[in-house]
Amino acid sequence: MTPAAMPSLSTRELSIRFGGHVAVNQVTADFYPGTLTVIVGPNGAGKTTYFNLMSGQLPATSGTVLLDGADITRHGAAKRTALGIGRAFQLTNLFPHLTVSENVRLAVQSRARIGMNMFSRWSSHTDLIVRADHYLERVSMAGRRDTRVAALSHGDKRKLEVAILLALEPAVMMFDEPTAGMSVDEVPVVLDLIHQVKAERNKTILLVEHKMDVVRSLADRIIVLHNGALVADGNPAEVMASAIVQEAYLGTPEHA
Known part of the structure; x- marks a missing residue:
């Protein structure tokens, strides 16, 4: 799939520090309408923190967040929501x-x-x-x-x-582990909804997800974070076939 000429959401060398700990380390990425990107990585990799920086729950230590090319780095969460960034939280809000x-x-x-x-x-x-x-x-x-x-x-x-x-009706839809805590019977309802939104091909969709069956069924693109840094970015087949991803982040092929 060829992405649109301009990304709807971008980060440029986005970082945040908590004391001496760098939770997100100079992450640069573009997210396009019609593409569903899944962000994966081990616990503590910085996935939810990266989400928080993009949606405005946390202020960046350095770097930039762009929405349709406009700098929104200084805007809080409410302003970003009004501008078209929608966020579903890992803990219900x-x-x-x-x-x-x-x-x-x-x-x-x-x-x-x-x-x-x-x-x-x-x-x-x-x-x-x-x-x-x-x-x-x-x-x-x-x-x-x-x-x-x-x-x-x-x-x-x-x-x-x-x-x-x-x-x-946001232009950018962000889901942080949308099926976390759900029973087996409840999961298909939410996954079917995300599939429906994806099929419309007019939304930019980002997911943080641990379940590899969910990743495989939804992802157009996978980004891998480790220690706050972006270490892999590409189509699912390429990223999941990467030795470093298989061994360190997604498990061995037979258990992935």
Whole structure:
């Protein structure tokens, strides 16, 4: 697949230090619309920290983050979300005392840029309710729309988080271990959704993932981090066939 002329998201020599420890070390990479990139590496490699630098949860010590060629390095997470970077977290980031439907409605409201209070009358905004229900149906949670989030299982919280991400309609979608903590029965729902978004070929999708079956089924491209540095970047077949990746990061071929 030939990438678009301009990347939607880029990092240039991006680094962060915590005291004397360099968690992400001068990582330069471009991410393109229509491409799903999986970021892999051993525990402590800097994968989630790199995500945090791109989505704005952490300020970079040095280097640059670009969105559609514009420097967003100094922007915080909220500003980056408004500009089109959507992030689903490894640990769910929801409003536990609101219902499932109310959580998604807030995302729909944000996307529509409507300054309506959540507790004002929704009856005058039926189009937003319909849109919120659409995203709940996509994650197979329409039947739990009136359930308070605090009562959901971990797997259902992850599915709800994906619904919220979809409702924000970001140009860049970032998933940090989207199937972590899910039961075997719950995993296909989220993977099918990511496949659907990927098939539309208009989003830039980034995943941090440990499960090699998930990596194989989704990745157009794999990036490998080790000790905060980018050590491999390419199509899945080339990266996974690399001796250094097989031995140090993905396991031996028979166990990968």
